[in-house]
Amino acid sequence: MLFTSIDILRPAKVTFPTEVTNVVLINNSVVQSPDYGHTTQELNQRERAVNVPTDSLSIYALASLAEGLVEKEFFSSVSLEPNSINTGTYFSVPTPPEREKIEAAATRNRAEGVISLNRILVNDKQGLVFDQEYNLFVGYLEAIYETQWSIHFPLKNQIYTYTVKDTVYWESESYSRQRAMQGLPDRKSALIDGALITGEKSVNRFIPWWDKVDRYFFTSSRKALKAGMDSVYYKNWKGAIATWEQSLQTASGTMVRAQLSHNLAVVYEITGDIRQAKAYSDQSVEYLLSSFSANYDHLMTIANYNEELEIRLREVDKVNLQLGEK
Template sequence: MKKEIYLGGLSLLLTACGGINYVGIETCNPGEVTFPQDVRKVLMVNNAIAQPEKSGYTYSLLGVVQDTARAKADSALFDLCASCGTAILDASYFEDVLLFHDPLRDAGSSLVDQKLTRRQVDALCRSNDADAVISLDKMLFAMERKDVNIGAGYLTGTITVKMQGVMRAYLPDRDNSLATILIEDSVEFQQAAEDLRMLNYYLPTADEALRMAASALGSKVSGYFVPHWTEETRWYYSNADSRWKEASAFASSSKWDTAKAIWLREFESTSSKHQQAKLASNIALCYEMQSQLDKAYEWAKKSYDFFMESYGEKSRNTELLKAYSEVLKARILADKKLNTQIGSR
């Protein structure tokens, strides 16, 4: 069995038969934007101009570009705001999240990033009993559909939607925005069918594809504005030794304190550097699972040093522990920001 692990932008492929056991962990991360503690109600608004129907969408059928490609982005802008607001509300961070149903701008260029003025923010907060505004100030889509012949009478269709935009958080009685967030993502739809009619049935229409992509993006970017949970993968080393097996059994049952006690005794009783490296990594995981991040970071650094001494800088395990140490360091900093955001809420 093989598993690919991403840590701090580093991708490493590990093999489970080498004595590695994987475990999932949920981590609470702060939002990029820190709102004042007195912000209880937030208003979501759409301040972006929808791009023209003929802009940003290309359709290629069997290698021939079609000149009839059209896509309406109006509803997609609303869906992005709605899904973002819903996800923020689900985070139970604010008392309420309101959605302003009408777009704030009805004229102008979709290419223009136009901020809300202080007067607009004040009026929106006052009329909607809100303490802050989150605004979609610009949003552009680039959508491409390609239908190709894959043989045996079958077609495959692929729709790729690329999205780029700007969102901001505003507070009343301020001339400048609280924060500016650049958002970017892409979504792909793919389907095969025996003819074009069935392919069109299976694939979303151009308008539907934009709306689905925008809704997915809205849910994703909600994490910029509120603390949020993410699922990550961790691991611990094992071998055929009876004490290691015993500790692994406790770890698999989430009895991290008992597993840690065994691995600590093994660490102190062995002089093998590569064994100490693996044990130190396991102990770091135990501390992380117990939310003792400073000690987890300390032991991860020990593990890294032992792996460096035993296997060198280019070893997969050395690289992995270096990345793990950086992740723990980032979590320590993030926890300080998280404590500030949660505060007395």
């Protein structure tokens, strides 16, 4: 088999109404207590709680998100109000922003959409272990961020809320126990970097994003498959389609037909015709089920790809809606 990588557009978690072209990001979180969620456990020692300041995590996460949204140019404008509007004290329980504050932020920034960060919690652990296989000390810092967001459309009186977790990990190896721990970043600075990463990851949750995936072609010395592959090598997709569709009409074996149909599905996906790709993939599955010569690898390749195309069909409709093309 031959594999190739293609870029596909994935849908965001949130679908903004087409009339929302300007958004503002607001901070509605309460600062996490420095004595909550931070532990250390070195080799052969008990886990203990430590204090780490986290007062600026929400600001860094929002700033990173705002920068990423601006770079993508999905919205006409992206504004940021980094200072928290939440006067409460319970950092672990998110509360939605008051309607008056939402409307005020939208008015100040001439925005039709408001993205509110209602909570950012981090649970992090720094530790040291010994790798007996490589005779190394391994220092690590793992931080799990939980963020809760709400998206508001004041003119439509609509609210969308979701919670997500992101994990950031640092590791340092050394033959020296002390150097393994010294190789880790400063803990406060590391948690700030993690908040920046969390904000960056959130960009793809608000707007459609590009994902790179692998696709596989069946190859063989058989003329029916080889002729089309000659076109694939030169990215002559029309030529590959014409060749394989003609071969499909004359091929005798059901396994060859299954492979031809699968290859046609991949080419049609590359050209952007997902529905035709799914049709050929379904046909490939049918041929495969009636074949007595299918091996496990071929079965899984064809079946898994058929499932991926089923997902893509649903995603394409959602992406088109998010891009205002439906």
